[in-house]
Amino acid sequence: MDECTAAGIHRPEQNDGRGLERLVAAVRGADSSEALLSSTEDLAASGDPEAAPVLVEVLGFNNPGAAVAAVDGLIRLQGAAVEALLQLDAENYGARAWAVRALAGIGDVRGLELLVDALGSDVAASVRRAAAKGLGNLQLAQLPAPEQERILQRCLQALLAASADGEWVVRYAVAVALEALASRLQSRGQPLQALLAGLRSLDGDRDGNPPVVQLRARLALERIQQSWV
Amino acid sequence: MAGPPNNSPEASPSDEQVGAPISEAEAIERLRQSQDPSQQYYGAWWLGRMRSQHPEAVPLLRLALRQRRPRDLGAGVEENAVARNAARALGKLAPLALAVVSDLLEVLEDPDDGLREAAARALGDLRAQKAVAPICRRLASGPQQAGAPRPGTPRLMEPCEALLEALGSIGLATEPVLAVVEPFVDHERPLIRSAAARALLQLSGEARWGAVLVNLLEHPQLQVRRAALMDLGAAGWRPALEPIRRTLAENSLKLMALRGLVEQGSGEPSQPALLACMDELL
Numbered sequence: 001m002d003e004c005t006a007a008g009i010h011r012p013e014q015n016d017g018r019g020l021e022r023l024v025a026a027v028r029g030a031d032s033s034e035a036l037l038s039s040t041e042d043l044a045a046s047g048d049p050e051a052a053p054v055l056v057e058v059l060g061f062n063n064p065g066a067a068v069a070a071v072d073g074l075i076r077l078q079g080a081a082v083e084a085l086l087q088l089d090a091e092n093y094g095a096r097a098w099a100v101r102a103l104a105g106i107g108d109v110r111g112l113e114l115l116v117d118a119l120g121s122d123v124a125a126s127v128r129r130a131a132a133k134g135l136g137n138l139q140l141a142q143l144p145a146p147e148q149e150r151i152l153q154r155c156l157q158a159l160l161a162a163s164a165d166g167e168w169v170v171r172y173a174v175a176v177a178l179e180a181l182a183s184r185l186q187s188r189g190q191p192l193q194a195l196l197a198g199l200r201s202l203d204g205d206r207d208g209n210p211p212v213v214q215l216r217a218r219l220a221l222e223r224i225q226q227s228w229v
Numbered sequence: 230m231a232g233p234p235n236n237s238p239e240a241s242p243s244d245e246q247v248g249a250p251i252s253e254a255e256a257i258e259r260l261r262q263s264q265d266p267s268q269q270y271y272g273a274w275w276l277g278r279m280r281s282q283h284p285e286a287v288p289l290l291r292l293a294l295r296q297r298r299p300r301d302l303g304a305g306v307e308e309n310a311v312a313r314n315a316a317r318a319l320g321k322l323a324p325l326a327l328a329v330v331s332d333l334l335e336v337l338e339d340p341d342d343g344l345r346e347a348a349a350r351a352l353g354d355l356r357a358q359k360a361v362a363p364i365c366r367r368l369a370s371g372p373q374q375a376g377a378p379r380p381g382t383p384r385l386m387e388p389c390e391a392l393l394e395a396l397g398s399i400g401l402a403t404e405p406v407l408a409v410v411e412p413f414v415d416h417e418r419p420l421i422r423s424a425a426a427r428a429l430l431q432l433s434g435e436a437r438w439g440a441v442l443v444n445l446l447e448h449p450q451l452q453v454r455r456a457a458l459m460d461l462g463a464a465g466w467r468p469a470l471e472p473i474r475r476t477l478a479e480n481s482l483k484l485m486a487l488r489g490l491v492e493q494g495s496g497e498p499s500q501p502a503l504l505a506c507m508d509e510l511l
Contacts, residue, residue, distance in 0.1 A: 064479075126481045133511040169484055173511045212488045216504055 020046060024054050033063055040066040044073020049080035056084045059102075060095035067098045075105035082108045097127045104134025109151060112138065116158045125167040132170060135159055136177025140184065148184075155181060156191055160198045164207060171213050175202050179220035183227060196221065251275060253283055260289045269293060269311045277318025287325045290315040291332055297344060312336070313347040320351030330357045337363055342379075346388030353395030361401045364392050365409045372416045389413060390424040397428030397463070407432060414438075419445060419453040427460035439466040446476040458482045462489025470498050470506060480510040 023046055026039035040058050043051050051073065058070040074081040085099045085106075100118045103111035111134070119131035135155040140148045159181065163174045178195050185192050202209055202217035209217075251259075256279075259272030273293055276286045293315035316336060319326040336348035337360065345367075352360035367387050368375050375387040393413055396406060410432070413425035426441035442464070445457035454476050461469045467490050473483055487507050491500060 126479070129511050168488075169481070169511075172484075172507065176508050176511060210488070210492065212491045212504075212507075215491065215500065216507075219501070219504060 020048050020050055023051070027054055027058065033065070036061065036063055037065045037069060040069040040073070044069050044076065046073075047076060049077055052077055052081045052084040055081070056088060056095075056099070059088070059098040060092045062094055071098055071102045071105065074102040078106055079108050081106060082110050086110060086114065097122070097124055100127050100134070101130045104130045104137070107134065107137045107139045109138050109140065109143070112151060112154065116154065119158050119162050119170075125165075125170055128162065128165060128167070128170045129173040132159060132162055132173035132177045134177075136180035145186070149186065152181065152185060153191060156195060160194060163198050163202055168210050168213055171202055171209060172216055175199060175213065175217040175220050179223060182220075182224045196224070199224075253279065253281055256281070257283055257285050257289065260293060261285075263296075266311050269296075270314050273311060273314040273318050277314070277321040280321055282322075282325065287319065287322060287329060290319050290322070290326075291329045294319070294329075294332055294336060297336075297339065297341070309341055309344055313344055316344065316347035316351045320354030323355050326351075326355060327357070330355060330359055333357070334360060334363060337367070342384060342386075342388050346391040349388060349391040349395045353391075353398035356399050358399060358401055360395065361399055361406060364395055365406060368392050368396075368409050368413070371412045372421075376413060376416050376421060385418075385421075389416070389421050393421070393424040393428045394463075397424075397431035400431060402432040414441060419448055419450070420456050423453065423456045423460050427464050430460075430464040430466060436468070439464070439468060442466065443469050443472045446472050451478065454478050455482055458486040459489075462486035463493065465489050465493025465495070467494040467496055467498055467503070470503060474506055474510075483510050 023039070023043045027036065027043050030036035030039050036058070040055070044055060055070040055073050055077075058066050061067070074085065081102065085103055088095055088099050090096060096118075100114065100122070103114060115131045115134045119128050119135065122128050122131065135158055138151065138155065140151060143151070155177075159174050159177050163171060163178075165171055165174070178199050182192065182195055185195070199217045199221050201207070203214050203221065205214065253276075256272045256275040259268040260276065261272075262268065273290060275281075276283070276290065293311050295312075297309050297312040316333060319329060319333065330352065333348045333352050333355075334357075336344050337352065339345055339348070349360075349364060352364070368389065375385070376389050377386050378384075379386050393410060396410060407429065410425055410428050413421055414429065416422050416425065423442060423445050426438045426445075429435070430438035430442065439461070442457050442461050446454055446461075446469075448454055448457070455478055458473060458476070458478060459482070461473065462485055470487070470490065473486050473490075476483070484507055487503055487510070491503050491507075
C-alpha cells in the first residue's frame with residue numbers, strides 16, 4: 001500500500017493537489033472491499049472539500065463499510081459536502097439512503113427538503129430514523145428570524161406526522177428530534193403546544209408505543225419543562 | 230407482490246409489505262380458503278404480525294397448524310410452510326393462543342424439524358411452562374447428538390437454537406433445566422453457544438453467561454455478532470452497554486439490543502445512560 005494512505009497519520013502534503021489526486025486514485029483503483037474501505041477512510045481523513053464528490057460516489061458502491069467511512073468524511077466537511085450530496089442521482093436508492101444520513105449529520109438547511117421527503121416516504125426505517133434526527137438538528141443560527149421560524153415549522157410538521165410511523169425506532173427518533181426542536185422555538189405559543197402534544201402522544205401506549213419510546217418521550221417532556229424553570 | 234418463498238424455513242414477508250395493507254377480514258378470509266396455500270401463508274403471517282385479536286384467528290390458525298404432512302420441497306408452497314407460519318403467528322397471539330398450547334406441543338414432536346423449530350419459538354413466546362419438559366427431552370442427548378450436524382444439510386438434528394431460546398423465554402429455572410442447557414455453551418457453532426448463554430443468563434442471571442455473549446460481540450463473523458446483540462437484548466444484560474456500542478454491526482441492531490437492555494434489564498448502567506447511547510446511534 002502507498003505510504004500516503006497509511007491510516008491515522010496526518011501528512012500536510014496530502015492537502016496539496018497531488019496528495020488529493022493520489023487519495024482519489026486509490027479509491028477509484030481499489031480492487032477489493034478492504035482496499036476500498038481503507039482508501040475511503042484515508043480520503044475522508046483528508047478533510048479536503050474537493051474530496052466531497054468522490055466520497056459521494058463511494059455511497060453508491062454498495063459497500064457498507066466504505067459507505068460508513070464516506071458518510072463520516074462528508075459530515076466532517078460540513079457545508080462543503082452539501083452540494084455534492086444534493087446532486088446525487090435520486091434513482092440510486094442505496095446511495096440516497098447514505099446521503100440522507102450524511103445530510104442529517106451535517107444539519108445544513110439546504111438538506112431540509114430531502115430530509116422531510118425521506119422521513120415521510122423512505123421504505124427503510126433506518127433512513128427515516130436518521131432523517132428524523134436530522135430534522136431536529138438543522139443549523140439555523142445564521143438565518144434571519146422569520147426564515148428560522150418557517151423552517152422550524154416545516155420540521156415540526158414533518159416530525160409530528162412521523163410520530164405515527166409504523167416502526168418504534170422512528171418514533172423514538174421523533175421524540176429525540178422534538179426535544180431538540182423545542183429549545184429552538186422562539187415562543188411558547190401554538191407550535192410549542194403542538195410539539196408537547198406530540199411528545200405526550202408518544203408517552204402513551206395508545207398506538208402500541210413500546211416502553212422505550214414512552215420513556216424517551218417522558219424524558220424529553222421533563223427536560224423541556226426543566227428548561228423553563 | 231411476489232408470492233412467499235417456497236421452502237425457506239425463515240421465509241416471511243418483509244416488514245415493509247405492511248405498507249400495502251390488507252384488512253383483518255381479508256387476512257381471515259385468505260387463511261380460511263384452501264385453494265391457494267400462498268394466500269393462507271400470507272394470511273397467517275398477517276394475523277401474527279398485527280397481533281390480531283379476531284375471534285376466528287386462533288381457531289383458523291389451529292386448523293392451518295394441522296394442515297401438515299411429510300415435507301415435500303418440490304410441491305410449490307408446501308403445506309408445512311403454512312403450518313410453520315401458523316405456529317409463528319400463534320406465538321404472537323397471547324392470551325387467546327394459550328388455548329392451543331397442546332396443539333403446539335404436538336407439533337413439537339413432528340418429524341419436520343422446521344416445524345419443531347417454529348413450534349418451539351411459539352411456545353417460548355407464549356411462555357408455556359408445559360413445554361419445558363418436552364423441550365428438555367429433545368435436548369437431553371446434548372451437543373453430540375441433539376446438536377450433531379444433520380448429514381447433507383446445514384441444520385442440526387434438533388433445532389437447538391430455537392429450543393434453547395424457548396427455555397430461556399419460559400424462564401423455569403430449575404436445576405434439571407440448567408443442566409440440559411449448560412453443555413450447549415461449548416457447542417462448536419457460535420450461534421448455538423450464543424443461544425445457550427442467552428438462556429442461561431435469563432434463567433440464572435449469572436454474570437459469567439453475560440461474559441460469553443460479550444465475547445461473541447468480537448467474533449469475526451458479522452452474523453455471530455448480530456446474534457449476540459439480539460441475545461444480549463433479549464436477556465436485558467445492561468453491563469454490555471459499552472461492548473454493544475463498540476461492536477462492528479449495524480446501528481439498527483444495536484438499537485434493538487439497547488431497547489432490550491432498557492426494557493428487560495435493571496441496575497447499572499441506568500436508564501439515562503442507555504437512552505443517551507441510543508440517541509447517539511440514531
